[in-house]
Amino acid sequence: MTPFRRWPVLLLTVLAAGAASVGVALPAARDGLLYNHTPSVPVGLYVRTNAPIVHGAFVTVRARDVAPAAAHAHAFEDPRDRFIKRVAALGGDHVCAHGNELQINFGARISRRTHDQAGLGLPLWAGCRVLLEDEVLLLGETELSFDGRYWGPLRRVQIEGVWRPFCCTPDERE
Numbered sequence: 256m257t258p259f260r261r262w263p264v265l266l267l268t269v270l271a272a273g274a275a276s277v278g279v280a281l282p283a284a285r286d287g288l289l290y291n292h293t294p295s296v297p298v299g300l301y302v303r304t305n306a307p308i309v310h311g312a313f314v315t316v317r318a319r320d321v322a323p324a325a326a327h328a329h330a331f332e333d334p335r336d337r338f339i340k341r342v343a344a345l346g347g348d349h350v351c352a353h354g355n356e357l358q359i360n361f362g363a364r365i366s367r368r369t370h371d372q373a374g375l376g377l378p379l380w381a382g383c384r385v386l387l388e389d390e391v392l393l394l395g396e397t398e399l400s401f402d403g404r405y406w407g408p409l410r411r412v413q414i415e416g417v418w419r420p421f422c423c424t425p426d427e428r429e
Contacts, residue, residue, distance in 0.1 A: 289315065289418060291339050295395030295402065300421035301339065308411060312342045313418040314393065320413050322406045328375070337415060340395050340402050346388035350408065352381050357404050359392065367404045380407035 289301045301313060308314060315337040318326040326332050344350050344359045351358045357365040370376055386392065389411045392403040403409070 286335070286416075288421065289337070289339065289416075294397050295400040296339055296341060297396070297420065301418035302421045303416050304419050306417045306419065308342060308345070308391065308414060308417060310342055310345060313339055313420070314342055314391075315339045315415045315418065316393065316409065316413050317415055321409055322378070322401070324378070325401065325405075338393075338402065339418065340393035340400070342391050343394040343403065344386055344392035344408070346386050346390055348386050348392070349383070350386060350392055351383035352379070352404070352407070353383075354381075365394070365404065366398060368398075371401070372399065377401070377405050379405060 287303050289303070291298055291301060296313060306312060317334060318331045318336045318338055319334075321338065326336065349360050351361075352367070355367050355369065357367055359365075367379060368377055369379065386408055390408045391411055391414065392408045394400065394404065395402045
């Protein structure tokens with residue numbers, strides 16, 4: 256190959272190496288797409304949004320931040336190991352957890368289990384209070400969901416992202 260024909264290959268090699276080293280040097284980019292494979296919320300793809308944190312919004316939290324013992328026990332400690340849940344209560348909402356039940360704003364009672372499917376004990380927070388402005392309570396949509404019933408209210412800063420289901424038409428979005 257003549258020197259004039261090699262320069263595009265050399266240029267592309269240098270650019271690729273530069274891009275790779277920038278990618279390694281910079282912190283990991285935020286994920287824009289998430290696949291949820293558990294029934295805690297609807298199975299499927301979710302897209303990160305800039306939407307506000309409101310009642311019913313899908314949000315993610317890092318497992319190791321909200322339930323460190325459970326995350327460690329299940330080797331779920333990587334920064335990308337997340338729980339995706341819905342916002343069930345926000346600052347100003349009244350939450351109560353006692354025994355096998357949780358209640359939000361004196362509404363329907365939500366059951367809590369004492370043991371998971373493997374027979375391991377689940378943490379159970381207890382008490383009644385009004386959430387502070389910077390607090391949220393997250394719940395899944397199934398009785399078997401590992402969520403705020405067990406780890407309790409969280410600070411908003413622990414929310415890692417707000418998501419919406421990825422689908423085909425605006426009518427299918429929640």
